[in-house]
Amino acid sequence: MMSIPATGPASTSAYRSHITAIGTYVPERRLTNDDLANMVDTSDEWIVPRTGIRERRISGENEYTSHLCIKAAQNLIDRYNVDLRDVDLLLVCTSTPDFTFPATACLVQTHFGMAQTTAIDLSAACAGFVYGLHLADGMISSGLHRKALIIGAETLSKITDYTDRTTCILFGDGAGAVLVERDDSPSSRPSFLAYTGGSDGSGGAHLYKTFTASSLNGIPLQDSGKLVQNGREVYKFAVQTVPKGVAELTGLAGIEAADVDWFIPHSANLRIIESVCEKTGIPLERTLHTIERYGNTSAATIPLALDEGVREGRIQEGDTVLLFGFGGGFVYGGLLLHWRALD
Known part of the structure; x- marks a missing residue:
């Protein structure tokens, strides 16, 4: 196994960033272990001891990753009364984009009317959200951006093989979004x-x-x-x-x-x-x-x-x-x- 490099403290510039809001969304449909037992040779008694999973959420037939992103971001807006139109960096971290291109981030951007936004899909699988936060902090602390929306979202059910009992028991769909903003106060503690x-x-x-x-x-x-x-x-x-x-x-x-x-x-x-x-x-x-x-x-x-x-x-x-x-x-x-x- 490769060694882990020492990368140092995350924020060292004059600018600092911090998370200011969060929102999430999961689809309504539940797929339980008993439901899966009707599809493949498995059972709740087999799944729970090996994985800890009892159910997962499944997106609708015409519900895609962009829809989950938008609903998670809307949840963030509703809870924290924020305006996303001035977001200048949008990163959608996903392995299940709606399209190869245009980017899922572009679909989110146009929905919320972000006029001056760098919109990027970031593919780093299950590390994607952490990668996205790290990149947002770097972009903001360098002074290149002020306000970033980071979304981790997946519709894994659409690429899951429901004839393979070793994988279909694991995966579900959902989305989470955070707002990361510049903190101009030199006396504040880094986040x-x-x-x-x-x-x-x-x-x-x-x-x-x-x-x-x-x-x-x-x-x-x-x-x-x-x-x-x-x-x-x-x-x-x-x-x-x-x-x-x-x-x-x-x-x-x-x-x-x-x-x-x-x-x-x-x-x-x-x-x-x-x-x-x-x-x-x-x-x-x-x-x-x-x-x-x-x-x-x-x-x-x-x-x-x-x-x-x-x-x-x-x-x-x-x-x-x-x-x-x-x-x-x-x-x-x-x-x-x-x-x-x-x-």
Whole structure:
């Protein structure tokens, strides 16, 4: 396994950024374990011990990733009474865009009337949301942008093979959006404390969806047009990489794992989360996830869990929050945040 590079504190310029609003959306349709048992050879008794998942949300036939993005952003607007028309950077983090082009971000941009917005789709699988936050912080702290909307959204049900019981039990649909804005006050404490991330492309053939290529790293691919995953290899990657990344982040910030108030890892599988918690020493009780009700929603899992922590009043002003995404690529990314209360 490759070593994790030390990337240093996240914000070092005269400008600082912080999260000012959050919103989420999940489709109405629930797909339970019992529903899946009517589709493939599986059962609730088989799924829950192995994954922790009991149900997941499924988008409608004509409901696509852009629709989920728009509804998550509208939820943000409704809750925090913000105006998105002056957003100057829009990043939609997704592996399931509506189209190859135009970008899903462009569809969101035109819906909300963002006239002067750099609109980009970011493809980093389950690390996408963390990558998006890191890029937004860099763009804002450099002075290039002032207000960024970051959305993690997926309609994985549309690329899931519902004849493959090893993968169809895992995935669901959802979206989460956050607003990141420049803080011009020189006396304010930075919100983005440290970042680490990277990739190991040698693992790409363990989690993929084909497009035009028929092989990867010399390995023939299944040309099904659906998501293909080697769960054992993904598990190995996660339980080796995430604890190293957590240690890297806390070391960069000069804190211990015990100082982390809330840990929000990608909700891939409850067994992975439990193993990571055991290796890092972060108690499961201080870990936020949505795996039981939403399954693996890739780039959406972290914002969904973050929002749940905010709405339930668990994440409070001044808390240290550690986000860590990992997934297809292989890619990984972790952020350490000093949480500021949302108005």
